């Protein structure tokens with residue numbers, strides 16, 4: 001054979017006088033990881049060929065041959081029969097070479113008005129678009145699991161913390177709904193990022209566009225892109241959409257990591273608020289009593305890995321002059337690993353949250369022990385006319401009195417309360433109860449059980465609306 005491909009393994013073209021060194025071939029090849037884009041590459045080629053035919057650059061016979069050839073290749077790849085060759089560098093050249101083997105000259109015509117530069121940018125965008133849709137589906141599943149648990153515990157009392165010190169009582173449902181808010185914003189970010197991912201680079205060719213009378217709108221329509229990249233140099237070279245995705249993914253992982261940290265703390269026998277289902281934990285090879293929260297710990301660890309990929313992509317981009325540079329081949333592994341890590345983590349977490357068992361007594365006891373209703377007593381004094389700063393001071397004295405004698409605030413006698421402030425009457429004890437405290441935070445965004453139910457209702461509503469949107473699938 002004398003086509004360009006058989007020569008390529010020795011030298012790229014007549015311009016080269018010696019073949020590429022073996023190590024260099026391995027160093028520059030990307031097929032080991034970019035073969036993952038094969039289905040997107042085929043879809044892009046089909047849309048390109050359809051357009052070439054429509055504008056008269058390809059005969060109907062050639063188009064049909066290309067369609068037939070690409071569909072055999074798709075079947076070969078799906079069946080694991082496709083032979084990937086390192087000599088052919090990347091997914092694009094591997095598929096094109098096979099196409100030419102199968103259908104002859106028509107295969108060689110496919111690359112008219114196209115470059116691997118706009119081809120790869122298109123493939124990544126197609127892949128990322130689908131990946132974002134999968135992630136959004138998983139984010140919805142995780143939110144649903146959190147909402148279900150929040151509903152069961154909309155009135156379950158736990159201590160709320162600041163500085164990891166008991167601060168004020170909250171409901172466990174309210175605490176869980178805080179994460180639903182975070183993951184809802186993560187979903188918004190993914191949705192927004194998808195708009196910028198979903199634009200077509202094809203037509204930019206190598207960098208300057210092409211002299212052929214192409215129809216980019218037609219290709220965009222065929223592939224379901226919402227728009228066409230407006231500048232050919234930008235279209236082939238920038239990977240900001242991938243960086244943006246990794247930033248959004250890093251935030252999802254950061255939220256998962258915060259939740260993980262809490263799960264680990266809550267599951268510590270010293271705290272004992274929750275237990276995780278055995279299938280998410282492991283034991284110790286030496287200490288028979290151990291049940292370790294490996295999954296949350298690992299998710300916390302993997303967050304560093306995803307954030308690392310974000311930094312890798314930012315660094316990859318920052319020194320690149322226009323237009324395409326081979327540096328960009330390095331975008332794929334961080335991007336793929338970010339998506340894989342995030343998808344696996346979300347899948348596991350939706351299940352893990354559903355398996356959380358809550359020890360309501362332990363939560364309640366911890367809330368009761370930490371003087372968590374001290375602010376409520378201060379608020380009571382304010383309602384009786386004392387300025388807040390003075391009330392704060394009086395309650396501090398009450399806390400010291402109780403702490404010194406190993407009691408909780410509501411165990412102080414009426415006489416002791418009077419000695420703290422004559423304004424404290426018998427009704428003060430109501431505001432010291434945990435239920436009184438959470439129930440009184442009864443405004444939008446507050447922890448009162450009724451408000452938690454409202455937040456749950458709103459979140460469920462939002463998820464229903466989302467799942468009806470086509471791009472969220």
Ligand code: ARG
Pocket residue numbers: 030034090116117120324326328329330
């Ligand atoms: N494998 C390359 C990449 O991932 C495809 C584009 C190559 N273009 C080039 N001019 N070498 O970026």
